[in-house]
Amino acid sequence: MPSHSGIRSGGRSSRLHPGAWWLWSLALGTAATRTTNPLLLALLIATSAYVVATCRPQAPWARSYTAFVKLALAVLLIRLLFAVTLGSPLPGTHVIVTLPEVPLPHWAQGIRLGGKVTAETLVKAFYEGLKLATLLICVGAANSLANPARLLKSLPGALYEMGVAVVVALTYAPNLIADVQRLRAARRLRGRPDTGIRGLLQVGLPVLEGALERSVALAAAMDARGYGRTADVPPRVRRTTTALTLGGLLGVCAGTYGLLTAEGGTYGLPVLLAGLTAALAGLRLGGRRTLRTRYRPDRWDTRAWLVAGSGAAVAALLTLAATRDPAALNPGVIPLVAPALPLWPAAAVLLGLLPAFISPAPLKEPS
């Protein structure tokens, strides 16, 4: 079949480390929190969307981007809705519409229902909603660019089994949805309406039963394939591991407490660091108990550095710009002015496009 012979543009060996994608997306998200300028936010969304469009593989999990975009839109709309109904203390002058105000008892003073809706309130709510939406879209980009399951596989050995548990749980969500759809369809075959909330409730039990059965079958299969085999570790090492981990965690707690209280300023930081070191050593030692090896682990190569670096650069530059020129990054709403596109921060955001040019083209998956 010509469609999948030919030169394969992407393969396992050319795949980017999932951590790089997550760092890049989270950095873009961080950048989004630094500004409320709608033009910059739109540019950030466009950047992430372009990279997703060029780099995302054709796998089922990669389709989550649209879901995140829809979620972001919903968040934006809800934010606007709140601004309209609840009003805001913003002293605006451009009244768009005046809603009837609901009188509230005195203990609810400070909350207003209805009343004047000003353009300033709406614009402000839009800016803030857009900021949140951008953050969500960036997380969505990470989800669709890098398989979350692969990221979990990069966990240290001692945490591996926990990682597998999470991966299995993650794959269950889509299965559960498919089950619900199938059983709701089956209701139609019984002559019952297949829509409505009652239909959903009645299939609940069979769906859960099915999910339980499937997990038991999977657990059996995993057991039979050697999941949870452990190496023999001398009891001394085992005890040391426990002591290090527990002691380390205690140290982390004590250190954090110290840092947060006034008296502990002196011992807080050293105890925290010591606790962290002990806990990490415990994890590393605990890794000896697992026999596992890794099949073709994702390598952190130059491209991964560049992708993560481009994201970090965007975040750093926008943070810098936010301190240097707060007015451009957070355009005021009183008086109401059209936001201007600050040139340098905009150029900085465009750095985030780098992955689109250096990362491998998406894997074509014939279906």
Next chain:
Amino acid sequence: MIRFENVSVTYDGAAEPTVQGVDFEVPEGELVLLVGPSGVGKSTVLGAVSGLVPHFTGGTLRGRVTVAGRDTRTHKPRELADVVGTVGQDPLSHFVTDTVEDELAYGMESLGLAPDVMRRRVEETLDLLGLADLRDRSISTLSGGQQQRVAIGSVLTPHPGVLILDEPTSALDPAAAEEVLAVLQRLVHDLGTTILMAEHRLERVVQYADQIALLPSPGAPPVLGTPAEVMAVSPVYPPVVGLGRLADWTPLPLTVRDARRRATGLREQLNGRDPIALQGRGAVFDLRLPPRERDQPQRTRSRQQSTPPELAGAHALTVTRDHIRALHHINLTVTPGETIALMGRNGAGKSTLLNTLVGLIKPSAGEVNVGGAVPHRTPPQDLVRRVGLVPQEPRDLLYADTVAAECTAADTDAGAEPGTCRALVSELLPDIPDDTHPRDLSEGQRLTLALAVVLTARPPLLLLDEPTRGLDYAAKSRLVTLLRDLAAEGHAIVLATHDVELAAELAHRVILLAEGEVIADGPTAEVVVSSPSFAPQVTKILAPQQWLTVAQVRRALS
């Protein structure tokens, strides 16, 4: 390699042992087939080898099972993982990761093999099983046969000495099944792998077995012997053996090739009667000829005054789902009293066609009508009186926690007289108490219960999706009788199936689908005789005469 020493297994709460007196040995490099009717404990015996019984399932195992010298009492399944590979009935519940390559590596990662060894074995296994093109694919997008091969591959990579397979070909179409069996044979012949396998579809596997262990009935000790010996006494046997028993051939032939060599005499004997061959299907066939005359009872039953001679039909039907064309330009008519078998590969569009006929899927173009109504626009309450579908997983239709409650609900849903469904159940399954939980029924009983629930509304058109999956020969022949009676009453039946023997016994007409298009549509004998993968065994043995089933031959001879 595998040694059972006087093994018996009793599950918690069960009065009797599920299996007992199991005492045999599977030598290294042999393929041993475990056969027997449903519910005799085949899965229990298989589970005992991998240690899942009793470590995972609970229960008490008496006696001793050793695999490659390791006692399963002292070794947990995970400690046997490097010598035993297990593939269960449903490959989907076996997968831990999401892509083919990761899945192949998973077992080796658990065992802690060195990365370079893993890499080499993954590449070798990809080639061995013909999966190289699929290595980066996500498992959920693969077809049934491909998934089964990945599941087998995923337990092969740690190089186990023993492979345990529970019904590896039941869910597969004939071609995919051959694909999987070819791989198994290669493993036994070239790599010396020991295989213990249970399978209902004996016609597919019996010729590959070196020995057969027969569990004749629940609690009875297994009978071990060469395939020909065991088949002579087995309560379950493929059609080739059935024909051999009928013609008194000894030793019994197990392959179509063996049987053909012996069949010269039989063919001569049958020669003059060949013209009767098609009508030899007798009563059922005749019913189809004058469908219009039998319209009368049909009409009263479905409460429709103007039943057209065409009971259901599709015209230029096209269905596109997720940018994939599942059905393309399908024309179909179903008349009362006829039985149609839909056949074709996994993913050819059989289930989609059935689902479109009950309105679960909306056609993208073209028309569908069932009893004069457009299925996807008809409210479900009306639709159940026109068409009923028993889905691939009959359990999906059952919600209640007792058979009686299920029946009451079915009466209400269908608007039928109270007791209608229960009467049907009693007729079809005489010895089922009211308070049985549908989950505790056997596969065949559950299918029959779902069928009764669907029939409560008396739909003139009955659709079945893969009805014989997981059924043994006895359950299958009960189903055949049942469906024949329904067809004789005037029900039109459309069944999607991979089971060529079932289609041969039951169907008047066979429709072959490939890539969403109809590639053949005609009387069963004409369509299946000319197809190498869809021809039943009896046809292959007696070709060029057009016999389809052992029963036909028996009738012709008597």
